[in-house]
Amino acid sequence: MTALVHEFDWPDRVVVGTVGRPGERTFYLQVRMGARSTSVVLEKQQAAMLADRMAELLDDLATDASHPVTVPRETPPELVDDDPIDPPVDALFRTGTMRLGWDPRTAQVVVEAFPLETAPDGQDLPPDLDDAEPREVLLVRMPVGTARAFAQRTQGVVDAGRPTCSRCGEPIDPDGHVCGSRDGA
Numbered sequence: 001m002t003a004l005v006h007e008f009d010w011p012d013r014v015v016v017g018t019v020g021r022p023g024e025r026t027f028y029l030q031v032r033m034g035a036r037s038t039s040v041v042l043e044k045q046q047a048a049m050l051a052d053r054m055a056e057l058l059d060d061l062a063t064d065a066s067h068p069v070t071v072p073r074e075t076p077p078e079l080v081d082d083d084p085i086d087p088p089v090d091a092l093f094r095t096g097t098m099r100l101g102w103d104p105r106t107a108q109v110v111v112e113a114f115p116l117e118t119a120p121d122g123q124d125l126p127p128d129l130d131d132a133e134p135r136e137v138l139l140v141r142m143p144v145g146t147a148r149a150f151a152q153r154t155q156g157v158v159d160a161g162r163p164t165c166s167r168c169g170e171p172i173d174p175d176g177h178v179c180g181s182r183d184g185a
Contacts, residue, residue, distance in 0.1 A: 003134050003135060003136060003137050004135065004136045004137075005136075005137050005139055006038050006092065006136070006137070006138045006139065007139045007140075007141075008031045008033050008036075008038070008138075008139070008140045008141070009033075009106075009108075009141045010033075010108075010141065010142070010143065011031045011032060011033045011140060011142060011146075012032050012033050012034065013030070013031070013032040013081065013086075014029075014030070014031045014032075014140055014142055014146065014150055015029075015030055015081055015085060015150065015153055015154075016028065016029055016030075016042065016047045016050075016051075016150070016153065016154040016157050016158075017030060017084055017085030017157060018085075018157060019085070019089055021174070022160070022161045022162040022174070023161070023162050023171065023173055023174065025044070025161065026041060027041065027042040027043065027044055027046075027047045027157070028040065028041060028042065028085055028089055028091060029042050029047070029050075029095070029111075029113060029138070030085045030086060030089070031138070031140050032086060037086055038092060038138060039085070039089050039090065039091050039092065040091055040092050040093055040094070040095050040113050040115075040138050041091045041093070041094040041095060042095050042113075043095075044158060044161070046095060046098060047154050047157065047158055048154075048155070048158045050098060050100065050111070050154065051150075051151045051152075051154035051155045051158065052151075052155075053100050054100060054109060054111075054147055054150065054151040054154075055148075055151040055152075055155070057100065057102060057109065057147075058071050058072075058109070058144060058147055058148055058151065059073075061102065061144070068107075069107040069144060070144075071144045071148075072144065072145055072148050074148070075145075075148045075149045075152045076145045076148070076149065079145050079146060079148070079149035080149060080152075080153075081149060081153055082153070092115075092136065092138065093115035093116070093136060094115065094116045095113045095114065095115065095116060095138075096114055096115055096116030096117060097113075097114045098111065098112065098113050098114070099111070099112040099114075100112075103141060106141060107143070107144070108141040108142055108143055108144075109141070109142050109143075109144065109147035110139070110140070110141050111138075111139075111140045111142075112137055112138070112139050112140075113137065113138040114134045114136070114137055115134065115135065115136050117134075162174075165177055165179055167179050168180045
């Protein structure tokens with residue numbers, strides 16, 4: 001079976017955004033090119049890891065003197081995108097496995113998101129990408145400036161959630177917090 005590939009090469013917009021209040025947010029990776037827009041659901045941890053790994057990849061490329069592309073160390077101001085995600089937000093799938101890479105032929109950062117597979121009993125199963133081809137994939141290729149802006153924004157979106165308790169490190173809900181601190185306080 002051939003996978004359905006939702007491909008975006010040099011997208012007009014690629015962002016992570018949320019719907020809902022802190023503590024109840026749903027994270028989305030959204031890509032737009034012209035009138036075509038696609039969204040997939042991410043876990044907060046997936047968004048955080050994607051942003052961290054992308055920033056590391058860009059930092060590595062920026063310090064590689066033999067690299068032919070100039071990679072910005074900071075987000076170019078003209079690429080900062082603080083707008084909310086575009087409505088309507090109809091997710092294609094909930095993301096399971098993700099891949100991050102670099103395409104030296106096109107000098108682009110590549111993100112692939114694969115659906116989270118579920119077993120007949122409803123349990124989530126991560127896809128085994130070596131054994132079977134996934135049924136669907138979101139494939140995004142973006143230039144280095146866009147990737148830097150994406151990583152910065154995503155880190156900000158992740159950090160904009162609930163504040164954490166200084167004693168126990170757990171999130172503080174808007175309705176209150178019962179501290180599970182081990183120091184007896």
